Amino acid sequence: MPSNIEIAQAATMRPITEIAEGLGIPDEALEPYGRHKAKVSLPFLNGLPRRPGSRLVLVTAVSPTPAGEGKTTTTVGLGDALTRIGEDAMICLREPALGPVFGMKGGAAGGGHAQVVPMEDINLHFTGDFAAIGVATNLLAALIDNHVHHGNALGIDVRRVTWRRVLDVNDRALRDVVVGLGGPGNGYPRESGFDIVVASEVMAVFCLASDLADLKRRLGDIVVAQTRERTPVRARDLDAQGAMAAILRDALSPNLVQTLEHTPAFVHGGPFANIAHGCNSAIATRSALKLADYVVTEAGFGADLGAEKFVDILCRSTGLRPSAAVIVATVRAMKYHGGVEVADLPVEDVAALRRGCANIARHLSTVRETWGIPAVVAINHRAEDTDAEVQALVEEVQAAGGRAIVARHYAEGGAGAEELARAVVELCDQPSELAFTYPDDAPLWQKMRAIATRVYGASDITASTAVRAQIRRLQEDGYGHLPVCVAKTQYSFSTDGKLRGAPSDHVVDIREVRLAAGAGFVVMICGDIMTMPGLPAVPAAATIDVEDDGRIVGLF
Amino acid sequence: MPSNIEIAQAATMRPITEIAEGLGIPDEALEPYGRHKAKVSLPFLNGLPRRPGSRLVLVTAVSPTPAGEGKTTTTVGLGDALTRIGEDAMICLREPALGPVFGMKGGAAGGGHAQVVPMEDINLHFTGDFAAIGVATNLLAALIDNHVHHGNALGIDVRRVTWRRVLDVNDRALRDVVVGLGGPGNGYPRESGFDIVVASEVMAVFCLASDLADLKRRLGDIVVAQTRERTPVRARDLDAQGAMAAILRDALSPNLVQTLEHTPAFVHGGPFANIAHGCNSAIATRSALKLADYVVTEAGFGADLGAEKFVDILCRSTGLRPSAAVIVATVRAMKYHGGVEVADLPVEDVAALRRGCANIARHLSTVRETWGIPAVVAINHRAEDTDAEVQALVEEVQAAGGRAIVARHYAEGGAGAEELARAVVELCDQPSELAFTYPDDAPLWQKMRAIATRVYGASDITASTAVRAQIRRLQEDGYGHLPVCVAKTQYSFSTDGKLRGAPSDHVVDIREVRLAAGAGFVVMICGDIMTMPGLPAVPAAATIDVEDDGRIVGLF
Secondary structure (H helix, E strand, C coil): CCCHHHHHHHCCCCCHHHHHHHCCCCHHHEEEECCCCEEECHHHHHHCCCCCCCEEEEEEECCCCCCCCCHHHHHHHHHHHHHHCCCCEEEEECCCCHHHHCCCCCCCCEECCEEEECHHHHHCCCCCHHHHHHHHHHHHHHHHHHHHHCCCCCCEEEEEECCCEEECCCCHHHCCEEECCCCHHHCCCEEECEEEHHHCHHHHHHHHCCCHHHHHHHHHHCEEEEECCCCEEEHHHHCCHHHHHHHHCHHHCCEEEEECCCCEEEECCCCCCCCCCCECCHHHHHHHHHHCCEEEEEECCCHHHHHHHHHHHHHHHHCCCEEEEEEEECHHHHHHHCCCCHHHCCCCCHHHHHHHHHHHHHHHHHHHHHCCCCEEEEEECCCCCCHHHHHHHHHHHHHCCCCEEEECHHHHHHHHHHHHHHHHHHHHHCCCCCCCCCCCCCCHHHHHHHHHHHCCCCCEEEECHHHHHHHHHHHHHHHCCCCEEEEECCCCCCCCCCCCCCCCCCEEEECEEEEECCCCEEEEEECCCCCCCCCCCCCHHHCCEECCCCCEECCC | CCCHHHHHHHCCCCCHHHHHHHCCCCHHHEEEECCCCEEECHHHHHHCCCCCCCEEEEEEECCCCCCCCCHHHHHHHHHHHHHHCCCCEEEEECCCCHHHHCCCCCCCCEECCEEEECHHHHHCCCCCHHHHHHHHHHHHHHHHHHHHHCCCCCCEEEEEECCCEEECCCCHHHCCEEECCCCHHHCCCEEECEEEHHHCHHHHHHHHCCCHHHHHHHHHHCEEEEECCCCEEEHHHHCCHHHHHHHHCHHHCCEEEEECCCCEEEECCCCCCCCCCCECCHHHHHHHHHHCCEEEEEECCCHHHHHHHHHHHHHHHHCCCEEEEEEEECHHHHHHHCCCCHHHCCCCCHHHHHHHHHHHHHHHHHHHHHCCCCEEEEEECCCCCCHHHHHHHHHHHHHCCCCEEEECHHHHHHHHHHHHHHHHHHHHHCCCCCCCCCCCCCCHHHHHHHHHHHCCCCCEEEECHHHHHHHHHHHHHHHCCCCEEEEECCCCCCCCCCCCCCCCCCEEEECEEEEECCCCEEEEEECCCCCCCCCCCCCHHHCCEECCCCCEECCC
């Protein structure tokens, strides 16, 4: 089978104006970026009426493994399959970050015959949204140090500046730095660090904002530092939110592209799924629901992290409600969860696969029982999966009270996922009511405890005295109503990434708490969270190249 | 008179497709970015035949002063005036850097009734070129530290890594930093720093490259560090050039916009005029000369820095030849050069103005006599200039053997610069032959001496033993054929920014030498050069805002 980029480059795309026309978007609401990408005017989208009966489908997954599950690929394949069976469908995806493209991860625009295109553009700069988010983040950082340099009227404690700069490059050397060296002309030396763009609170704000005014309000609310008296210093105190919003103005309009099979797709925003909520922009999803009958979207990592935040952060704050969920699994991932090492994954091992299905059973139960979302499991089929393995996976899901459907969109495009699409349509017709993991008015500690016990299968949560005091203080300062955003390893239900399957009765220790006042959640960090990845010994950058005729090669 | 942004926002722009059509650019060679910006396909432009008789006009200026001269404004006004008198004209400008927009400088898309539009877009992210240049620069930096982290097979001496990271934000706290702190997982701690994007050698490479293949070759040539044995380490040694070129692929196509009066303009690239050559991309200028009879372009800072590099770096390496030059002056700038302080500039002072004209006389003499470019002085008129002052300026230029023409494009648009346009057309009809300041085969020391004595009016150059040894070594290593790029203060012919007018017999001390092997020049730093500006006490960011309807305000 040809590589992702070969398939993408061989595709015949329709002009983006034609895709827009199919959605009823008038020419004057479209800002083309080249021939195959466009931004759709936000005032136009916000002015559209609600579309009665439009359905939101969430694609989530088992706990991620090195084997790969193919959530984005399945989102695309399902969108194409819905289109093929005659439904009016759209998909919403996160924008890939540039840094990982040159590191290990490669592109993030789907795979095989289920991709959004133009794949190289989407993976490289696309329409510049991440660059804008980077500049807005870094301008705020410069304004902080500049304020201190010019007399520090606000009394910022340079030891308590929490705002970090960002780059869209994987660069471990920037994780911990000292800035402001070189003498009085360069400000006051202090410790700081850089994150990758997707980790910026500006990204989370961008993805939760409903319009430009809401964006500006949220940007102003961001807490960047404390004074010596521990009074929070906000972006608003530095008059930063206006310039930041000006920088983000164009970026806030969603980006329209198409799949290989011409299903329209919004690819917009892309916050981390650990220290942020991991879903594409609310503006894109809300807009898509006005333009199509079925909107397929995805959430980051596995259902314990991504879907939980989709429910408790995104749905709670925006009023969005999913009509169905698809949980993506692969034979390889289930074998890995059953204890098989990466090198042995190509070998058939039905027993291990059955053991590993404890992972999917728990995710399925949370999605259906805890949150009340009708759900189906999609087996993202790979050529080397044996029939016995596939059959065992189907049976295990059945035993857990669910239904698993083999989907072959990677190899066959939308045609390979028609059965999945029909099942999703059926699920959407079932009445359902979304339940949150915890009520708004539960104290922060109880919220975290509810997530750990109800979603992670933990027996309890713990925290040091200092962290407990921090949580108490946030509660007292009036942030108790906010939802909790858990940052923990995505590889396990527990906080130990090596515990595969479905560990139970573990204890979740909260190591650190951070307020994201602009985004509107309290981040509880449980374990080591990497907000600036490094590059591997042989990074993808070494093989990515561009031919003299402009064709990009080596991107995978 | 309304502000720049008010004038720009009130303008009626033509669709960019219409502007392109007027230039004979077919639809398939145009990549629209919204309705009023587009990239023009580089293969299309490179495939166009040369246009016999097309003329290049260089706009340069007196030594910059805090009063402002209006070089970009005059470039735009002249382009519009040429169009008005019936000529087929285009202009080429540098892209504004985002950092200074939020600092002190404000926008850089012209002023008054002589602007390129959409002004906010051009000043903010435009088509993402600078973001791409930033990512390419920072990816190379990450690859260096990553190589060292993963075993350092090349033997890079971390004390001798010269490659710096960049941001498009004015941020003094990043001038000197220590990176790689936090333990073994984060690499080896070392001193480093950040520059503003326009200072990256990638920007200079981008602006001198002729096509994608040349870009990649130049990127590979960049020297980023030395080994302990002082062997240079190149980007090529890190396999970086392919990925960097892939990142820059789309950016390399020039950006087409229009002036307020619909004259077509390429706005593309923007290297610093001190540590780099300060001209828009060679690709843009060369392409414009295939599309129009008259192409007006500008060079950074005053003629001693900008025009000298235009001649000795850009023209030398690309074969471009200017048919005429316009030297921009203002009454206020001449009074400042005559010794008037900023606060007193509004007061008429003919005597000071006459004294200050020594500055323009020297620039005029260099342009005409040293380089052999037919030249005229444009007096960029301001409402408060008195008739006596304007008259004195005209007389002083006459006394220096030149001609000065009052141009009122700021207030009147192209109509105010018609006399200037007619004079430029006449100059272009004069036969001329460009002479460089020094021959290719002069040793580096002699090249620097030629610039200092022939252009700056200096009596000699000096350097420490260490710097002399460095120059000798570059000469021995085979870089002696490269042109010299002088980085010194733009405010004076000397290296002391406070010496106004036309100081003579000063001595230019070379403090530091840097090889820009990718760009193809040797930078000689004479004085303090700021490659990362800071923000003022009240930055422009504090007043820039965006209204709920998306209108950007406070940008100036």
